[in-house]
Amino acid sequence: MDYTIFAVIIFVVALLVFGGVFLIRPRRPEAPPKAPPQEREDGAGTTTAEPEAAEEQGAGPVVVAPEPVPEAPPAPEIEMPPPSAGRLVRLRARLARSQNALGKGLLSLLSADRLDDSTWEEIEDTLITSDVGVTAATQIVESLRTKVKVLGSRTPEEVRGLLRAELLAQIETDQDRAVRTEPHAGVPAVVMVVGVNGTGKTTTTGKLARVLVGDGRSVVLGAADTFRAAAAEQLATWGSRVGAPVVRKDEGADPASVAFDAVSRGIADGADTVIVDTAGRLHTKTGLMDELGKVKRVIEKKTPVNEVLLVLDATTGQNGLRQARVFAEVVNITGIVLTKLDGTAKGGIIVQVQRELGVPVKLVGLGEGPDDLAPFDPEAFVDAILGDAE
Numbered sequence: 069m070d071y072t073i074f075a076v077i078i079f080v081v082a083l084l085v086f087g088g089v090f091l092i093r094p095r096r097p098e099a100p101p102k103a104p105p106q107e108r109e110d111g112a113g114t115t116t117a118e119p120e121a122a123e124e125q126g127a128g129p130v131v132v133a134p135e136p137v138p139e140a141p142p143a144p145e146i147e148m149p150p151p152s153a154g155r156l157v158r159l160r161a162r163l164a165r166s167q168n169a170l171g172k173g174l175l176s177l178l179s180a181d182r183l184d185d186s187t188w189e190e191i192e193d194t195l196i197t198s199d200v201g202v203t204a205a206t207q208i209v210e211s212l213r214t215k216v217k218v219l220g221s222r223t224p225e226e227v228r229g230l231l232r233a234e235l236l237a238q239i240e241t242d243q244d245r246a247v248r249t250e251p252h253a254g255v256p257a258v259v260m261v262v263g264v265n266g267t268g269k270t271t272t273t274g275k276l277a278r279v280l281v282g283d284g285r286s287v288v289l290g291a292a293d294t295f296r297a298a299a300a301e302q303l304a305t306w307g308s309r310v311g312a313p314v315v316r317k318d319e320g321a322d323p324a325s326v327a328f329d330a331v332s333r334g335i336a337d338g339a340d341t342v343i344v345d346t347a348g349r350l351h352t353k354t355g356l357m358d359e360l361g362k363v364k365r366v367i368e369k370k371t372p373v374n375e376v377l378l379v380l381d382a383t384t385g386q387n388g389l390r391q392a393r394v395f396a397e398v399v400n401i402t403g404i405v406l407t408k409l410d411g412t413a414k415g416g417i418i419v420q421v422q423r424e425l426g427v428p429v430k431l432v433g434l435g436e437g438p439d440d441l442a443p444f445d446p447e448a449f450v451d452a453i454l455g456d457a458e
Contacts (some may be wrong), residue, residue, distance in 0.1 A: 146311045149282035155442035156449065162410040162434045163452040170198040170415055171453035178212070178227045188213060199385050200238070200416030201423065208234045232450055238419045239446045243428045247403065247443070248374040249280055249341040255371045256288070256334040257341045260327075262360060262399065263379035264391050265348030268407040268433060270299050272379050273345040274306025275433070275441035280341055281310040282439075288337060290330025290344040291316035292323040292363060303345055309438070313337070323347060323359065324366040331370045357398045364399050375402050377430065382409045382417050389424050396425055406444075407433035415453050418444075 156163070173194045180187055188209055195205035215230055216222060249257045259276070263269040270293065277287045289307045293299035297319040307314040315330040327344045334342035346363060367373055378401045380388045395401060404421055409432045418429050429444045 147278075147309050149278040149310065149439050151282045152279045152443050155279075155439070156432070156434075156445045159434045159440060159442055160448065160452045162440070163415075163432075163449065170194065171455055174231055175224075175227060175454065178216075178231060179222065179224060183213075183216060195416060198416035199420055201420035204238050204416075204419045204423065208238060211237075228454060232454055235450045235454075236446055239422070239450065241422060241428050245403075245428045245430050245444055247276075247377070247430050249285060251340045252374075256331075256339045257374040258331055258334075258367055258371060259341060259343045259375040259377060260346060260364060260367070260373055260399070261343060261377050261379060261405075262346050262395055262401075263348060263405075267348070267379045267381045267384075267388075269293075269348055269379040270302050270345050271306075272377075272405050272407060272431075272433060272441065273343055274303060275438060276343055276377075276431070277306060277312050278310055278438060279441055279443075280343075281312065285340040286337070287312040288330055288334040288339045288342045289314045290327050290342060292326040292330070292344050293347040294319055294321045294323050294326060295347045299345065299347075324363045327363050328366050328370060331367055335370070357394065360395075361398050376400060377403050377405050378425075379405045379407060380417075380421065382406045382415070382432075385417065388417070389421060392421060392425055396427075401425060401427050403427055403430035405429075405431040405433065405441075410434045410440075415449070418449070 150158075174191060177187055177191045177194065191212070192205050192209045195208060196202055200208070211234055212230060219226060219230075247259070249259060251257055261269055261273045261276070263272075273289065277289060280287050287307075287310070289303055289312050291300035291303045291314055293303075294317060300314075300316045300319075304314045304316065306312075313333065315326060315333050317326050317329075323346065327346075330344055331342050333339075344363070344367070346360060364373055364376070376399050378392055378395050380392060382388075384391075392401070392404070404425065404427060406418065406421070406429055409415065422428060431441055432444050432449075434440045434442060
């Protein structure tokens with residue numbers, strides 16, 4: 069019995085000793101996680117894993133392709149337009165396209181062997197259908213009849229000289245035809261461009277910017293035609309070509325605020341000229357015409373408006389004159405821009421529009437090219453529609 073108890077005690081002690089040794093035995097430390105292979109960048113911009121790391125992975129050097137970097141769009145190339153001097157002379161061939169109805173037609177009638185009453189009536193009709201206007205046509209015919217009687221003989225040179233003198237007398241004016249675009253008192257000159265949709269108003273604004281840049285001026289453009297998103301996009305394209313910044317806002321924004329911001333930008337940049345393109349307002353919409361007056365008043369809180377140029381389509385005749393009268397009632401028009409004066413345009417509109425508004429034609433558009441806008445020169449204009457003297 070005693071031996072049995074003694075054996076049990078020995079077994080329990082042995083069990084405790086061996087079990088304690090197993091429990092308190094230090095655990096083997098776990099291996100730290102392998103660090104990712106270190107990368108290095110070679111001179112060509114390609115990322116490569118270090119050789120040691122690659123060897124541990126059982127492979128050669130690991131090449132990691134760099135993330136593609138999106139290419140920035142190329143900056144538009146800045147163009148240098150030709151200066152304004154001599155533009156009308158250079159574009160004379162395009163202007164001469166409209167000489168058949170007016171210039172050559174009149175020269176042919178005046179050179180007839182006999183100038184009776186029916187011939188003089190035909191001369192007057194030719195002038196009227198060329199949009200010279202009834203009053204001006206009557207004055208030209210009466211003056212020519214008197215001079216022909218006094219002169220007696222009518223050589224081609226004499227006839228051309230008589231007609232040239234009469235047309236110049238109707239077109240020339242004592243008013244200054246220069247577009248006032250020079251800065252003054254530390255602020256830029258401000259030019260507002262107004263007109264009905266379809267006359268080429270926004271295009272004229274962009275072309276005028278090219279004329280000024282060609283003359284060495286710095287220009288800021290204001291896209292105040294916020295009723296047409298395409299107008300702002302079109303103006304931005306014109307500005308980018310010559311490096312002229314364009315101030316614009318979202319479609320439907322207040323046009324007066326855009327014009328004000330454009331003038332503020334011009335002052336901050338020290339620009340020479342700010343050109344504000346306004347909405348092509350229908351002359352029958354009184355509310356829109358009132359808003360045009362508001363644009364001018366808001367600009368004048370910052371600086372005076374130096375020019376208000378009305379853009380007219382030379383092919384519209386009497387309709388264009390009606391538009392001109394309404395615009396003149398809202399803002400003080402200082403000059404006319406006649407577009408589409410090439411091709412089938414009737415050049416006599418210059419005489420009538422100057423009589424109706426009492427303001428000079430300052431610029432003429434003679435085609436679709438970017439540099440087809442030219443300062444108006446009465447002598448070059450008359451010589452173009454009459455053609456070269458033989």
